[in-house]
Amino acid sequence: MPYLTDMYHEQNRNSARVAEEPAAQAGYSGGFDPEVLSRKLNAAILGQRSAVDAVVRAVSIAHIGVTDPGRPLSSVLLAGPTGVGKTELVRQVAAALRTGPDDMCRIDMSALAQEHYAASLSGAPPGYAGSKESFTLFDKAKIEGGPYLPGIVLFDEVEKADATVLRALLHVLDTGELRLANGQQKISFRNSYIFLTSNLGSLEAAALQRSRRKRWRRIGRPAVRATELVREAVESFFDPEFFNRIDETVVFDAFDDGTAEGVTRKEIYDLIGRLKRRGVALDVDDDVVDFVRRKGFDPVYGARGLRRAIRSELAEPVARAVLTHRVSPSGPLALRAHLVERELVFISVVDAEPTDSRP
Structure with missing residues (x-):
């Protein structure tokens, strides 16, 4: 056997x-x-x-x-x-x-x-x-x-x-x-x-x-x-x-720019999946992905640095937008993350059904 x-x-x-x-x-x-x-x-x-x-x-x-x-x-x-x-x-x-x-x-x-x-x-x-x-x-x-x-x-x-x-x-x-x-x-x-x-x-x-x-x-x-x-x-x-x-x-190889971008997209997609299960649709522009990668990529910290950047630059503003714009705890909410003057801005779309969005 x-x-x-x-x-x-x-x-x-x-x-x-x-x-x-x-x-x-x-x-x-x-x-x-x-x-x-x-x-x-x-x-x-x-x-x-x-x-x-x-x-x-x-x-x-x-x-x-x-x-x-x-x-x-x-x-x-x-x-x-x-x-x-x-x-x-x-x-x-x-x-x-x-x-x-x-x-x-x-x-x-x-x-x-x-x-x-x-x-x-x-x-x-x-x-x-x-x-x-x-x-x-x-x-x-x-x-x-x-x-x-x-x-x-x-x-x-x-x-x-x-x-x-x-x-x-x-x-x-x-x-x-x-x-x-x-x-x-x-x-x-x-x-x-x-x-x-x-x-x-x-x-x-x-x-x-x-x-x-x-x-x-x-x-x-x-x-x-x-x-x-x-x-x-x-x-x-x-x-x-x-x-x-x-x-x-x-x-193991240290992260290069290509791997860092791939890990960033994977982590953001995981965040989108978790939000979707709670009735929140998040659409993320490509420039936001690049912004998070540049903020978080460091060869010393690898994926951990990227996860910290996603938490501070993306997850925290998303949480604030959900708490501000959601009408009911279980109601659907759609958000879009885009970059304006080097800052993340979220726009809520009321009564929009969550979609399967991949960054």
């Missing part, structure tokens, strides 16, 4: 291995299509085709059942600037492979910045408070999954954790198992995709992109250089024994 958990291997390894190949073939032809997954992820994560390809490659290899049964299905390190979609990519993988974008085990590594927090992963040893309860941050059900449902684990901002915490993950990456400190239970990661995100090198890459943006006009040159900076920072930060246990390292 493509997603056979390790506990089934332990019950009968020989019979499971015999059953793997025909089940994997049936699963491939009956449900999983790499092209469909690629299109879905690329539609949600703009401008990161190489990262999406790496994830699709990992899922495809695992789906046909040829991964090492003694290790996780795959372990992928996602590195690059903040706000470019690293965590969101994992959420979209969870939405595609499990029941929703939040159906995964997410560990915020920035909260494990001290040595003693390593016990949060493996639990308290015998004789310490909580040892009998086997408390751990890991959600066993979301990690082990089922025969046709893989687990997904996200270690977010992994570089912010203490070195002791990272060493505790070595055994997980190497053998796909974590034995809790009380010695009575263990968690299997052999049916899981493990993702790690990191912002290492992003500040240096963003500073380089800012300083040379006016001078570098050839497509791809800034991104290639920034990628090298990030990869060097990642390789110098992690111990070789940790880094060598990761199957693949993917460096």
Whole structure:
């Protein structure tokens, strides 16, 4: 089976291995299509085709059942600037492979910045408070999954954790198992995709992109250089024994103007969709989209800067217009956003039915 958990291997390894190949073939032809997954992820994560390809490659290899049964299905390190979609990519993988974008085990590594927090992963040893309860941050059900449902684990901002915490993950990456400190239970990661995100090198890459943006006009040159900076920072930060246990390292590209415009339009369209569900139609001129992009685009903050600009420059004036012009709480209202003298102006059209407007 493509997603056979390790506990089934332990019950009968020989019979499971015999059953793997025909089940994997049936699963491939009956449900999983790499092209469909690629299109879905690329539609949600703009401008990161190489990262999406790496994830699709990992899922495809695992789906046909040829991964090492003694290790996780795959372990992928996602590195690059903040706000470019690293965590969101994992959420979209969870939405595609499990029941929703939040159906995964997410560990915020920035909260494990001290040595003693390593016990949060493996639990308290015998004789310490909580040892009998086997408390751990890991959600066993979301990690082990089922025969046709893989687990997904996200270690977010992994570089912010203490070195002791990272060493505790070595055994997980190497053998796909974590034995809790009380010695009575263990968690299997052999049916899981493990993702790690990191912002290492992003500040240096963003500073380089800012300083040379006016001078570098050839497509791809800034991104290639920034990628090298990030990869060097990642390789110098992690111990070789940790880094060598990761199957693949993917460096996300910093936003360029084209990607920034695409993300801006996507975020504005999401806002329009939310307004439509509340009976408000919003039409946005192209010059407003460009205005918001210029106000919010910054290679350091990525999509987060754009979202802040949309909130302050578009969502807040829309909210004010709705509160001012709406006659009844459920009555329809149509608004148009256009640019006049570098400011956003909204004109309400009373009794207009909401329309499906895309910026």
